[in-house]
Amino acid sequence: MDTPTSPGPAPGGPPRARAFTQDTAQVLALDKTTGTLRYLPAGEGNGETEAGVTWRSLIARGMLLCPMPGCGAPFGRVVAGGARRHHFAHRPGTADHDHGTGPETLWHLNAKDVLHRWAATCPQLAGWTLHLDDTRVLCQDDWRRPDVLAVSPDGARVAFEAQYSELTGTAWKARHDFYARAKVADIWLLAHHGPQWRPATPRQLRREELALHESAWVAAIQLSGLHQTMLRHGVTPLWLDPSTQMIGTATTRIRSRHTRARLEEDAAYTLPPGRAFPACHLAADPLEQCVVDLAAGQLLTPAGRVHHRDRERFEAGEKAALERAALLQARRDAEHKARTLRRRAAEQDKRRASAARAAEEQQAQQRREQEQRQRREQEEAQERAAAEARQKLPLVRQFPPVFEHETPAPARRPWWKPWRRRA
Ligand SMILES: [Zn+2]
Incomplete structure (x- = not known):
């Protein structure tokens, strides 16, 4: 992977691995003569600060003071060696930095x-x-x-x-x-x-x-x-x-x-x-x-x-990506529109077909009703003809007796009267 954020430590620069580790090494000292701060570069504790003058000799002469507010005591030594960054330090017991800072x-x-x-x-x-x-x-x-x-x-x-x-x-x-x-x-x-x-x-x-x-x-x-x-x-x-x-x-x-x-x-x-x-x-x-x-x-x-x-x-x-999405959306919209048109056409066809079916049914119904009417009229005509024909018959035929009279049974002659046959 391309890692432009990590060009590697610059020549002489500090390695990235030690960055932000909250090292408390004191790398600054106040120069007693000039009153300015002097910086101890990494790994230079045993070296010279300028031609012929080593950091150790300056310390030995008491020329380097602690810059911490409230301290100002001369540094006692240069710590150079081991894994820690080279730095200035007070002699043990001569000063501490617990000034509440x-x-x-x-x-x-x-x-x-x-x-x-x-x-x-x-x-x-x-x-x-x-x-x-x-x-x-x-x-x-x-x-x-x-x-x-x-x-x-x-x-x-x-x-x-x-x-x-x-x-x-x-x-x-x-x-x-x-x-x-x-x-x-x-x-x-x-x-x-x-x-x-x-x-x-x-x-x-x-x-x-x-x-x-x-x-x-x-x-x-x-x-x-x-x-x-x-x-x-x-x-x-x-x-x-x-x-x-x-x-x-x-x-x-x-x-x-x-x-x-x-x-x-x-x-x-x-x-x-x-x-x-x-x-x-x-x-x-x-x-x-x-x-x-x-x-x-x-x-x-x-x-x-x-x-x-x-x-x-x-x-x-x-x-x-937005353009791509817009294109896709436009295509989808077009498809949706076409689908809607197709659906509407199909619905219209269906409506038309059902209307035709309904019309046919109506015609059939009308036909049926007409046939019934004709049948009824025919029947009525027949009835009317029958009634007219009836009116031409003699009354007794027109109105036949409702009850048929049965000839009553001949009264029986009492036993004491001899039966006499009618002539
Ligand atoms: Zn100090």
Whole structure:
């Protein structure tokens, strides 16, 4: 599979495997003479900071102070060796960092320094003036002091904010709007710790939108109200790990709804998370491979470039799918219309046939009725003829007696009278 998000660690860059592991190594020290921060590059603990001066010799002379607020004690040693990143440390028992600050203070300090050093080498910001934590942006009686502010010779400004504390979406929107009013591009980098860094739950990762992912994506993070607000305003959340100088881009690999059924490789796109997603994956890239997109006022990471490319591919694919669907629908509509016409014609034929049948039946009925009528008339005529014929007969024949008189039996002659035969 094509994995443009994972070009591999840059030469000399930190390996991706260590990114976002929340290493608390102290890699910054305050130079006692100049008052500036000095950065200990990875693997350089035994080396020289400048020609002839080793880090160890500076430590031995007490020239490197702890930059943590409330501490300021000189570092006692350089820890170089073993699997851990080389770093400065106090001698055991001389200082502790439980000033109630926690590791966020260290990381925030590191983050600002990392951004400052990176901005100084960023080709898009060549010739710009960089301000670390000391310049205000003013606009209409309001002001903000970004962590790093880059100002171009012609007055364009880019503000970098490393967000370590809790921030609501509404508060972020207010700050984003403030920078927009002041015509300053604002680039937000979220902490890899605390409220901005809540690992996604396995239940969230079972969601369909997050099921696909690439091996180079180092973590899965819950999207809070702040992140959702950023996404709503077209800003992809970015996380900064100052220890390994990696930038994590919120990313997801989603399958297009229209082409999902076809299960093509091409139908999956690497895009920023949707506004309603509860979580996202994190594609880690070295900070040195990121560029400032001055037109969009955003930090463009390699993963962000993949998003742009896939967004175009996605939109083209969706358009093609929609056209395909419209074509299919038109064909289906035409078929439906033809079917309806055929059905209507068949219904009309049926209606016509049944009407003809009904007419025939009616004719037959009429014929039958006529025959009955004729028969009845014939019968009546016959009866009438019979009655007339009867009237011509003598009355006694016309009215025959209802009862036939029987001749009464001859009265019997009493026994004492001799029978006398009638003559
Ligand atoms: Zn300290």
